[in-house]
Every structure is written in C-alpha cells, then in structure tokens.
Amino acid sequence: MKLLLVEDEPELLASLVSYLQAQHYICEVAITYAQAQEKMLLYNYECIVLDLTLPGGDGLELLRELQRHQKAAGVIITSARAAVDDRITGLELGADDYLPKPFYLPELSARISALVRRRHYQGTNLLQAGKLSVDVPARRATVEGHPVTLTRTEFDLLLLLLANQGRVITKGAIAEHLSGDAAEQFDTFESVYAHVKNLKRKLTEAGASNYIRMVYGLGYRFDTSSET
Numbered sequence: 001m002k003l004l005l006v007e008d009e010p011e012l013l014a015s016l017v018s019y020l021q022a023q024h025y026i027c028e029v030a031i032t033y034a035q036a037q038e039k040m041l042l043y044n045y046e047c048i049v050l051d052l053t054l055p056g057g058d059g060l061e062l063l064r065e066l067q068r069h070q071k072a073a074g075v076i077i078t079s080a081r082a083a084v085d086d087r088i089t090g091l092e093l094g095a096d097d098y099l100p101k102p103f104y105l106p107e108l109s110a111r112i113s114a115l116v117r118r119r120h121y122q123g124t125n126l127l128q129a130g131k132l133s134v135d136v137p138a139r140r141a142t143v144e145g146h147p148v149t150l151t152r153t154e155f156d157l158l159l160l161l162l163a164n165q166g167r168v169i170t171k172g173a174i175a176e177h178l179s180g181d182a183a184e185q186f187d188t189f190e191s192v193y194a195h196v197k198n199l200k201r202k203l204t205e206a207g208a209s210n211y212i213r214m215v216y217g218l219g220y221r222f223d224t225s226s227e228t
Contacts, residue, residue, distance in 0.1 A: 002026040006036040019105040033057030045073040052079040063093035074115040130224035143206035161222035170219040
C-alpha cells in the first residue's frame with residue numbers, strides 16, 4: 001500500500017518513513033507545499049499523511065486541491081495547530097482523521113490501517129474472493145485453507161487487485177503502486193509481468209482458478225465470475 005508523507009520536520013519524517021516501511025507500506029515523501037501538490041495531483045495513494053504547516057503554503061489548501069480534482073486518497077492530518085477551527089475545516093474539506101502532534105507512531109499506523117480498511121475493504125480485516133481468503137493485518141493468504149506463500153510485493157499486488165475487483169488496473173498503475181518514487185524504473189514493465197506471473201502461478205498451484213486476467217493492451221483484472 002502506498003502512502004504520501006507530507007512533513008517538513010526532517011527527524012519526524014525520517015522516523016515516519018522508517019516505522020511505516022517496517023509495517024510494509026511504500027512511502028513517498030514531500031517536504032514543501034509545491035512537492036506535495038505535484039505528487040498529490042500526479043499520482044494515486046491509499047493514504048496521505050498531511051502536515052498543515054508547510055514551506056510555501058498551507059496544508060488546508062492542499063485539501064481543497066484534492067477536492068477540486070476529485071482525488072480518492074484518504075487523508076490523515078497531523079499538525080501541532082491546536083485551533084479547533086483548523087480541525088473542523090480540515091474534516092469539512094474531506095480529511096478522514098486528525099491526529100495532533102506529538103503522536104505515537106503505532107497510533108498513526110493503526111489509524112492508517114483503519115482508514116484503508118474502511119475505504120477499500122468495507123471495514124473488514126478478512127477478504128474473501130472465490131476460493132481465496134486474505135487476512136490483511138496478518139498479510140496471510142489461503143486458498144480453501146491452504147496457505148499461499150507470497151513475497152511482500154506479491155501480497156501488495158494481490159491487495160491492489162482485490163481492492164479493484166472487476167476493474168482493469170493498468171500496468172502503469174501497478175508499477176506506481178508497487179514501486180512508489182521508483183516507478184520510472186518499470187519502463188519496460190518486465191517487473192510487473194514477472195510479479196503478476198508469479199502471483200497467478202502461486203494461486204493456481206494452491207487450487208484457485210485463474211482469477212487474474214490480462215486485458216490486452218490495458219492491464220489486468222481480478223475476476224472470480226467463472227466460479228459463480
């Protein structure tokens with residue numbers, strides 16, 4: 001799952017990246033208003049962790065930008081601002097949560113997990129698709145009770161496909177989701193092909209049907225309709 005961390009305090013930002021990467025998140029960063037604006041509008045994220053006080057602008061204006069461009073990312077505001085008006089304005093502008101500074105990193109991680117579950121997985125920790133079951137917090141996949149051993153990247157790819165069942169996910173979107181700021185390294189999409197191929201093989205070897213379908217010239221779709 002890919003996050004954008006918008007924070008101008010170097011020590012806090014380094015702590016956020018280190019902790020959240022250890023929780024299996026892909027982290028991109030922005031330390032100024034301009035950097036955050038560019039990344040928010042160009043790329044897609046499961047969650048944006050947004051400080052309100054930034055060099056070059058106000059985080060509340062970034063929320064307005066997200067609204068104007070109808071971006072779907074969840075937003076958690078983290079700010080030392082104590083004014084109730086700022087909290088109310090942030091929530092009215094579409095933020096999902098507001099965490100005042102200072103905060104504990106495990107609490108932020110828990111709020112990110114809860115937000116992603118609400119937005120993408122109907123608030124549940126356990127996903128079911130055909131013969132496949134996925135325990136999101138435990139990062140465990142099974143096919144009719146049989147465990148499927150996946151790499152971190154394969155599991156992240158599986159979650160992306162499950163969150164978009166029935167919809168085509170382009171190869172570019174997959175590369176961006178799996179690699180974050182390093183997406184340009186996927187120019188030939190060879191890594192995308194390899195990860196999809198390995199995931200399909202592991203699921204079918206465990207007894208699942210061919211759920212991951214290639215849509216020629218576009219990308220891939222997760223579809224269990226053949227079993228219904």
